[in-house]
Amino acid sequence: MALMRTMAALLLLVIAFGAAAGGIELREFDDPVMEKRYHDLTASMRCPLCENQAINDSDAPISADMRERVYQLLQEGQSDIEIINHMVQRFGEYILYNPRLESRTYLLWGLPIALVLLGAMVVVLMIRARRNASAKALSAEERQRIDALTNRKRSS
Secondary structure, eight states: OHHHHHHHHHHHHHHHHHHHHHTOOOOOOSOHHHHHHHHHHHHSBBOSSSSSOBTTTOOSHHHHHHHHHHHHHHHTTOOHHHHHHHHHHHHOGGGBSSOOOOGGGHHHHHHHHHHHHHHHHHHHHHHHHHHHHHHOOOOHHHHHHHHHHHHHHHHO
């Protein structure tokens, strides 16, 4: 009876370990530079299925396929730019966390700069308007009114 319990416990451990190890991907790299390139590339690409999650952190099947493709392309000796171009061609610009500077993304890249410049212009114009308003001389009528008010307070 004790032998059966021990065997059942061992079987459960093997099944549990196998299920846990099933989600872990092991990649063999001969060169640490190649391994770093792999991690950098997979961290710079967004999973098309997940919301704002890199393919190196995602458990989605499409991310596993993308990681496998990046690994294959690295093993074939392709450069980082060639790999990124291949992945963009296959999955679209959405996978890039930092979109490329192209004619259709000028607004995306230029709008923040334009808004900062517009804000700076508004601040400069407000400062100039305040300076001009405070430096403006009083008219004769305004001066008489001020004198009348100050004389009334002194008399009281």
